[in-house]
Each structure stands twice: as structure tokens, then as C-alpha cells.
Amino acid sequence: MTNWNDRISPIVKxxxxxxxxRFFDIASEMEDVISLGVGEPDFVTPWSIRESCVYGLEQGYTSYTANRGLMELREEICFMHKRRFELDYNPKTDVLVTVGVSEALDIAMRTILSPGDEILIPEPCYVSYKACATLAGGIPVPVPAKAENDFRITPADLEPHVSPKTKALLIGYPNNPTGAILSKEDLEAIARFAVKHDLIVISDEIYGDLTYGDTKHVCFAGLPEMKDRTILLNGFSKAYAMTGWRIGYALSNPDIIAAMTKIHQYTMLCAPITAQIAAVEALRHGEKYMRKMVSEYDKRRRLIYDGLQKAGLKCFEPKGAFYIFPDITSTGLSSEEFAEKILMQEHVALVPGNAFGECGEGFVRCSYATSIEQISEALARIEHFVNHL
Structure with a gap:
């Protein structure tokens, strides 16, 4: 009998x-579960964005687009970056519209990494980062960000991990899972580090619009000497509540975008035209809806931060995205044990911190992209769980 597992690529295995x-597969079979785990807005995509898609379908827009995406959308993406960050990108040569930011991340890795190339990846980080680097033939090099430094990465953290094989650096701020941000001064220091070691920087800024208080997002490509050196990734899933539309984009110099487009045209061909039409509407008229959602996230952020502190779990106060990363070491449980026990006993679904890298052990990720009522009930259950350990 053939062992088909032996036929699978060792890299994939x-x-x-x-x-x-894993925890959501378990939770899906349980009743009365409150999920603070999935990083998906609980808002419906704003009406005008949905309506633009419906109108496009009615007008018969059902064909392929150019590989790089609708020119109309590429122009709006470039205009937005000019308006907000004073960045000049050419819509003909510097933009690629992708099937979500996930595709942009994947093909960016495949474009720049040759077998054996190393890429520095600060942790805790989004689960796809290391996997995409490995699947591209590269070697992900984890760099722990310290909780005592508010999970901000610094050149001092990065420097010991540089080797002659280091080719790139991946940063994702505002950060998933911690909610950490980097100030302009933090980013400028990283920019100098990238120049010093001649690194390509992949900057995942999908949560860039989700910052709170007086905090303003700083676009990494807008820093001195960084525009051509940076592959800027962004999209519409989080800020515009468009996760299921699967629409993202990459911005970089013409050579890198041309190479990424080559992979894109052989694998995806193009992003769905209906999603691209909706994205045009989001950029033209969606900011008012996005600001309203950000304001609601901010209320939830303060509620969950105060509630977790009250429950006796030490927390870093998140400044961006819609996640909080409480320290659960005081309970004596590992991240996996905490997540499993609270799911089984209190029906609250969380993500163990070690899913985001080894340095995430001792933490769990909670998403506050759910209603005030759900968060309040989840906090009551978490407090009950911690008090009765």
C-alpha cells in the first residue's frame, strides 16, 4: 500500500x-462559547462599499482585470499614500493588487528569498510569517521582542541575530498579537539598521489605520532611504471590515513589483474584480465608516484592558490593532493549558501565546473585535476562572 505521506514535500511537512x-475547531462544536480569538471585525462591510460591488455586478463587471489590478484602484492606492504619507508611487509600476495581504506576504517572500537566505522576524508575530519564509526556501530567524519594552523591537534586539546570510527583515506594526506599535524614533532606528546591513524590509501595515488616542501610524516606507528598500504590505480586511473580500496590495520599487507580479500572474492571475471595485469605493468614501469603527474598537480596548487587570492578569496596554496580550504566568498554567481549561470550564475561546512564537509562552491573545456585551461577559468568565484556580 502506498504511503502518500512519504510523497509530500519535506518543506511542507x-x-x-x-x-x-485548534481551539476554534473545538469551540465550533460547543455551545455558549464566547470567542475572543479570531482576528476578524464583527462589523459588516459598510453599505456603500457593498453597494458598489452590487452595482458592478449589475453592470456586468465579471471579467479578469490586468494582473496588477484595476488601474483605477492602483491610482487610488497611490493617491492615498501621497495624501497621508507624502509618498510618491507610480500606479503603473509600483503597485500590485493581491488576493488579500496573505498573498502579498507569500509572493514577497518568494520574490526576495533564495534557498538558505535568512530573514529576521520579530516575535511574537502573526503565524504566517515564519511559515511563508520557510515555504519560500528561506530561513526565518526569530528575534524576541521583550514584554518589559512594550514588545517594541530595537536594533539592539536585532543585531545579535544578523549573519552573512541575512537578506531581509520583516516587521508587522501595529502588532498582531500584542497590539504594540513603534514610534517614529523606533522606526528610524530600524531604518538605520536596515541600511547598515543592506536589508530589504517587508513592512506589514495591515493594522496601520487601527491606532488609538494621540497615536498616529508612521509608514515605514516614508522614512529617509526606505521607499525603494521597503516592500509595503496593506489591505482592506481590518480597517474596512472586508475580510471575506480578500483584497490587499503591495507597494515597492518597479523591479520588485515586476518580479512579484510574475509569480502572481502564474498563481492568482488577478484579484476578483468585484472586490477591487469595492476597494475603490472604500478608498474614495469609506474613511468616515472606518473612523467610526476605530472609535468603537477604542471603547472595547479600554474595557478589556481594565477588565483583565481587574481579573488579576498583568497586561501591556495595546496602542494599535484589536488585540491584547495578557500575561498568565501568575496562574501557574502554560499558555496551552490556560487556553484549554478556560475553553472547557468557562466557554471562552482565546489563543495561546506560543502560537505566535516561543517568546509568546506565558501569554494568551484576546481579540476585542467583538461586541461590548460579549467582551463584558467574557471578562466576567475570565475573572471567575482566575479566582477559582
Whole structure:
């Protein structure tokens, strides 16, 4: 009898399944579960964005687009970056519209990494980062960000991990899972580090619009000497509540975008035209809806931060995205034990911190992209769980 597992690529077999999914597979079969785990807005995509898609379908827009995406959308993406960050990108040569930011991340890795190339990846980080690097033939090099430094990465953290094989650096701020941000001064220091070591920087800024208080997002490509050196990734899933539309984009210099487009045209061909039409509407008229959602996230952020502190779990106060990363070491449980026990006993679904890298052990990720009522009930259950350990 053929052992088909032996026929699977060793590279694929070396990549573990997503650490996020296991607990939600269990939770999906349980009743009365409150999920603070999935990083998905609970808002419906704003009406005018949905309506633009419906109108496009009625007008018969059902064909392929150019590989790089609708020119109309590429122009709006470039205009937005000019308006907000004073960045000049050419819509003909510097933009690629992708099937979600996930595709942009994947093909960016495949474009720049040759077998054996190393890429520095600060942790805790989004679960796909290391997997995509490995699948591209590269070697992900984890760099722990310290909780005592508010999970901000610094050149001092990065420097010991540089080797002659280091080719790139991946940063994702505002950060998933911690909610950490980097100030302009932090980013400028990283920019100098990238120049010093001649690194390509992949900057995942999908949560860039989700910052709170007086905090303003700083676009990494807008820093001195960084525009051509940076592959800027962004999209519409989080800020515009468009996760299911699967629409993202990459911005970089013409050579890198041309190479990424080559992979894109052989694998995806183009992003769905209906999603691209909706994205045009989001950029033209969606900011008012996005600001309203951000304001609601901010209320939830303060509620969950105060509630977790009250429950006796030490927390870093998140400044961006819609996650909080409480320290659960005081309970004496590992991240996996905490997540499993609270799911079984209190029906609250969280993600163990070690799903985001080894340095995430001792933490769990909670998403506050759910209603005030759900968060309040989840906090009551978490407090009950911690008090009765």
C-alpha cells in the first residue's frame, strides 16, 4: 500500500499547522462559547462599499482585470499614500493588487528569498510569517521582542541575530498579537539598521489605520532611504471590515513589483474584480465608516484592558490593532493549558501565546473585535476562572 505521506514535500511537512485553529475547531462544536480569538471585525462591510460591488455586478463587471489590478484602484492606492504619507508611487509600476495581504506576504517572500537566505522576524508575530519564509526556501530567524519594552523591537534586539546570510527583515506594526506599535524614533532606528546591513524590509501595515488616542501610524516606507528598500504590505480586511473580500496590495520599487507580479500572474492571475471595485469605493468614501469603527474598537480596548487587570492578569496596554496580550504566568498554567481549561470550564475561546512564537509562552491573545456585551461577559468568565484556580 502506498504511503502518500512519504510523497509530500519535506518543506511542507516541516511547517506546523496554524496554532490559532485548534481551539476554534473545538469551540465550533460547543455551545455558549464566547470567542475572543479570531482576528476578524464583527462589523459588516459598510453599505456603500457593498453597494458598489452590487452595482458592478449589475453592470456586468465579471471579467479578469490586468494582473496588477484595476488601474483605477492602483491610482487610488497611490493617491492615498501621497495624501497621508507624502509618498510618491507610480500606479503603473509600483503597485500590485493581491488576493488579500496573505498573498502579498507569500509572493514577497518568494520574490526576495533564495534557498538558505535568512530573514529576521520579530516575535511574537502573526503565524504566517515564519511559515511563508520557510515555504519560500528561506530561513526565518526569530528575534524576541521583550514584554518589559512594550514588545517594541530595537536594533539592539536585532543585531545579535544578523549573519552573512541575512537578506531581509520583516516587521508587522501595529502588532498582531500584542497590539504594540513603534514610534517614529523606533522606526528610524530600524531604518538605520536596515541600511547598515543592506536589508530589504517587508513592512506589514495591515493594522496601520487601527491606532488609538494621540497615536498616529508612521509608514515605514516614508522614512529617509526606505521607499525603494521597503516592500509595503496593506489591505482592506481590518480597517474596512472586508475580510471575506480578500483584497490587499503591495507597494515597492518597479523591479520588485515586476518580479512579484510574475509569480502572481502564474498563481492568482488577478484579484476578483468585484472586490477591487469595492476597494475603490472604500478608498474614495469609506474613511468616515472606518473612523467610526476605530472609535468603537477604542471603547472595547479600554474595557478589556481594565477588565483583565481587574481579573488579576498583568497586561501591556495595546496602542494599535484589536488585540491584547495578557500575561498568565501568575496562574501557574502554560499558555496551552490556560487556553484549554478556560475553553472547557468557562466557554471562552482565546489563543495561546506560543502560537505566535516561543517568546509568546506565558501569554494568551484576546481579540476585542467583538461586541461590548460579549467582551463584558467574557471578562466576567475570565475573572471567575482566575479566582477559582
Amino acid at each position: 516541516s511547517v506546523p499547522p496554524s496554532g490559532i485553529r
